Amino acid sequence: MDSPHAELRGVSRIFPARDGHQEVHALGPVDFQLARGEFFAVVGPSGCGKSTLLELVAGLQPASAGDVMFEGRAVSGQPPEGIGVVFQEDASFPWLSVRDNVAFGLRRAGVDAAEVKRRVDDVIAFMGLGDFSHAHPAQLSGGMRQRVCIARTLVLRPRLILLDEPFGALDQQTRLLMGDELLRLWRETGATVLLITHALDEAAMLSDRVGVMSARPGRFIDIIGTGWSRERDSRIVARPEFGAVTARLWNLLREESIKALGHG
Amino acid sequence: MNGARAESRRGDCLWLALGLVVAWHALFLLAGADALAAPAATLRRAAQLLASERFWADATETGKAFGLACLLAMLGGLALGLWLGFHRRAGEVADPILGSLYSIPKITLYPVILLIFGLGLSAKVAFGAIHGLFPVAIFTMNGIRQVPAVHLKTARMFNLSPWATVSTVLMPCAAAEIAAGLRIGFSTTLLGTLIGELFASSSGVGFILIRAMDTHEVVDIMALTFLLFAFAAAANAVLHALERRLG
Amino acid sequence: MTREASTRWLRVAVIGAAVAALEFLCRAGIVTRLTMIPPSEMAAALYQILADGRFFADMRFTAQNTAAAMALSIVTGFGLGALVHALPRLRRVLEPLFSAYYAVPTFVLYPLMIVAFGIGATSLIVVGAMFGVIAMVVNTLIGLDRVPASFAKTARVMRLGGLRTMLLVQLPAALPSLLTGIKLAVAYSVIGVIAGEFILATAGVGKRIAFAYNDFDTRTMYALLLLIIGTVMVLNAFLHHWEQRLHRRWGRA
Numbered sequence: 153m154d155s156p157h158a159e160l161r162g163v164s165r166i167f168p169a170r171d172g173h174q175e176v177h178a179l180g181p182v183d184f185q186l187a188r189g190e191f192f193a194v195v196g197p198s199g200c201g202k203s204t205l206l207e208l209v210a211g212l213q214p215a216s217a218g219d220v221m222f223e224g225r226a227v228s229g230q231p232p233e234g235i236g237v238v239f240q241e242d243a244s245f246p247w248l249s250v251r252d253n254v255a256f257g258l259r260r261a262g263v264d265a266a267e268v269k270r271r272v273d274d275v276i277a278f279m280g281l282g283d284f285s286h287a288h289p290a291q292l293s294g295g296m297r298q299r300v301c302i303a304r305t306l307v308l309r310p311r312l313i314l315l316d317e318p319f320g321a322l323d324q325q326t327r328l329l330m331g332d333e334l335l336r337l338w339r340e341t342g343a344t345v346l347l348i349t350h351a352l353d354e355a356a357m358l359s360d361r362v363g364v365m366s367a368r369p370g371r372f373i374d375i376i377g378t379g380w381s382r383e384r385d386s387r388i389v390a391r392p393e394f395g396a397v398t399a400r401l402w403n404l405l406r407e408e409s410i411k412a413l414g415h416g
Numbered sequence: 417m418n419g420a421r422a423e424s425r426r427g428d429c430l431w432l433a434l435g436l437v438v439a440w441h442a443l444f445l446l447a448g449a450d451a452l453a454a455p456a457a458t459l460r461r462a463a464q465l466l467a468s469e470r471f472w473a474d475a476t477e478t479g480k481a482f483g484l485a486c487l488l489a490m491l492g493g494l495a496l497g498l499w500l501g502f503h504r505r506a507g508e509v510a511d512p513i514l515g516s517l518y519s520i521p522k523i524t525l526y527p528v529i530l531l532i533f534g535l536g537l538s539a540k541v542a543f544g545a546i547h548g549l550f551p552v553a554i555f556t557m558n559g560i561r562q563v564p565a566v567h568l569k570t571a572r573m574f575n576l577s578p579w580a581t582v583s584t585v586l587m588p589c590a591a592a593e594i595a596a597g598l599r600i601g602f603s604t605t606l607l608g609t610l611i612g613e614l615f616a617s618s619s620g621v622g623f624i625l626i627r628a629m630d631t632h633e634v635v636d637i638m639a640l641t642f643l644l645f646a647f648a649a650a651a652n653a654v655l656h657a658l659e660r661r662l663g
Numbered sequence: 664m665t666r667e668a669s670t671r672w673l674r675v676a677v678i679g680a681a682v683a684a685l686e687f688l689c690r691a692g693i694v695t696r697l698t699m700i701p702p703s704e705m706a707a708a709l710y711q712i713l714a715d716g717r718f719f720a721d722m723r724f725t726a727q728n729t730a731a732a733m734a735l736s737i738v739t740g741f742g743l744g745a746l747v748h749a750l751p752r753l754r755r756v757l758e759p760l761f762s763a764y765y766a767v768p769t770f771v772l773y774p775l776m777i778v779a780f781g782i783g784a785t786s787l788i789v790v791g792a793m794f795g796v797i798a799m800v801v802n803t804l805i806g807l808d809r810v811p812a813s814f815a816k817t818a819r820v821m822r823l824g825g826l827r828t829m830l831l832v833q834l835p836a837a838l839p840s841l842l843t844g845i846k847l848a849v850a851y852s853v854i855g856v857i858a859g860e861f862i863l864a865t866a867g868v869g870k871r872i873a874f875a876y877n878d879f880d881t882r883t884m885y886a887l888l889l890l891i892i893g894t895v896m897v898l899n900a901f902l903h904h905w906e907q908r909l910h911r912r913w914g915r916a
Contacts, residue, residue: 230575231573231575239570240566243570245589256584424752451779505673509673509674510677512900513677515902524861528698603762603764604765606766638775644767649759652760
């Protein structure tokens with residue numbers, strides 16, 4: 153398929169002045185194409201606008217300039233059908249059980265009860281939540297709660313999955329395992345994945361391509377291809393190419409990170 | 417709550433009750449029979465009232481007005497609070513206005529209400545309702561505003577309509593605050609209805625109260641206040657239990 | 664224009680529209696003179712009252728009582744709240760009773776207060792404070808609950824004593840909730856004191872309102888109501904502004 157799955161053309165995001173703060177030029181201009189079925193990671197120093205980029209693609213924020221396209225159609229105002237988002241904060245609804253959380257989007261979309269049950273059962277099994285389907289999020293660990301959020305997104309069969317630092321609050325070992333989970337998910341659903349992360353090793357290990365953003369206002373400095381095969385998992389960290397990719401990323405990022413620290 | 421904890425809680429309740437009664441009696445001895453009534457005398461009078469038909473006739477009067485006022489206050493307060501919580505702008509504009517309206521000594525609006533509604537049931541209901549509306553609205557509004565932004569984003573990703581967002585995400589998330597507001601609204605509506613009766617009526621519990629105040633019947637005043645408090649406390653306990661059962 | 668400024672303008676517009684509507688209803692005769700006089704006449708009457716200083720003594724009386732009641736309810740409320748917070752068992756049994764307290768018509772205890780404290784300011788102050796103290800207690804509890812555990816641990820590592828921990832760490836940390844409690848305590852103190860003056864009718868602005876009502880003197884009555892509403896709004900605006908500054912500097916809890 154030649155046409156990109158999602159595309160940003162000359163997109164900028166400027167936050168207007170409010171409450172005594174000045175206007176903030178958060179992002180752009182950015183030109184960027186996401187190929188169908190690829191796994192793309194975005195890294196960059198803090199405050200560079202990575203999350204803003206994700207929300208622009210998702211349709212959660214309007215672009216101040218330029219066009220955001222998804223599957224050939226412009227994105228504006230409303231999140232388009234076919235996109236799923238996993239947020240950085242714990243987005244699981246504390247007042248619903250795991251099962252009800254996962255079923256939430258389906259039920260609101262008016263899918264009939266039998267179909268809901270079938271799909272929810274599938275995804276719960278797929279994400280390894282079977283033993284916890286009647287528990288409430290408060291009873292689960294951070295990693296499990298993120299799995300619930302991922303399951304809730306997956307059950308709607310999104311063609312593009314956006315993840316905003318989904319493993320930020322987790323410990324290193326859990327992160328690595330969740331990374332493997334994410335790869336499995338990506339392979340088995342055939343979805344396109346856009347991952348925002350501040351962890352270079354995570355980006356280098358998981359993605360087909362990594363976009364490196366500059367300090368604010370964020371623009372892509374470079375996009376690096378990793379050349380991994382589709383059947384990969386966390387054990388590629390042992391390969392020398394992994395070290396090379398990570399080193400390249402840090403080389404690009406180091407300057408920008410120092411700049412970002414200055415901004416504060 | 418497991419058995420041991422529930423039992424220790426009951427034990428603590430008894431200790432508290434005992435402590436309060438002792439403190440009350442001590443205060444009575446200090447202040448004299450003109451200022452306070454002893455616990456024993458108060459409880460005896462309260463029991464007498466509960467047994468008297470006349471009292472129940474008055475209580476029903478009050479109950480009717482209270483019921484209507486409660487309905488108005490809770491539904492109106494919920495609607496107002498939901499709207500102001502959901503629409504950020506409206507909420508910001510209204511916040512200090514609500515605060516000021518809440519601070520107005522509504523008893524000074526009593527003449528205005530009387531002039532508008534005349535003596536009788538509608539004045540009592542109006543008074544009760546304006547007392548209860550504000551706590552419900554304020555608590556609801558604050559509860560909704562405190563819903564984490566991530567839940568709103570999630571709702572948008574699911575393309576929920578505004579009503580669906582309110583009913584399936586905002587209200588369940590803010591349930592604790594809304595419930596607290598309803599409980600306080602319940603109590604303040606009761607107070608408001610009573611105040612309405614103090615002046616606008618020739619029957620009802622409020623009327624008995626003011627008669628007791630005029631004739632300086634200390635025991636009556638205290639017995640009635642005690643009954644009111646006990647009623648409000650019992651109702652609150654029921655609402656609390658309902659909350660826990662549903663939540 | 665910044666968002667804050669436009670919100671303020673919107674607020675002024677909303678209030679202005681409401682007053683204008685009332686003015687129209689009154690002047691058009693839809694609301695009779697017996698019920699209400701137009702807002703413009705209320706303002707004029709108020710101006711006259713302020714100009715000739717007719718009720719100055721009463722206003723001073725009310726202001727003093729309200730200030731005293733506020734101070735009393737805030738300090739007592741905070742103290743009681745801190746005490747109950749430190750005694751979890753006591754808190755567990757007391758907590759369900761708090762929302763029931765709002766139903767108690769505390770001002771019926773006025774006659775009893777008079778016998779205890781005599782006619783005069785003290786009874787009014789005490790009952791005014793009693794009205795608001797529970798709101799302060801409840802919000803103190805909420806505020807102290809919100810102080811993160813790491814704060815208390817930091818205080819212990821720095822070897823601050825109990826009192827200094829309370830004053831230097833917990834009080835500032837709980838301030839946002841305390842401010843909510845203070846706003847409520849202020850409101851209730853005003854209500855309590857004026858309600859008391861209204862009922863007892865010995866002195867103060869409340870008494871003047873009661874007299875005006877009984878004499879069918881709607882001009883004076885509404886002028887005084889306007890005075891109270893105006894004062895309350897100014898107080899509230901001040902507290903609100905202070906609260907916003909706090910939130911901006913410290914971030915929302």
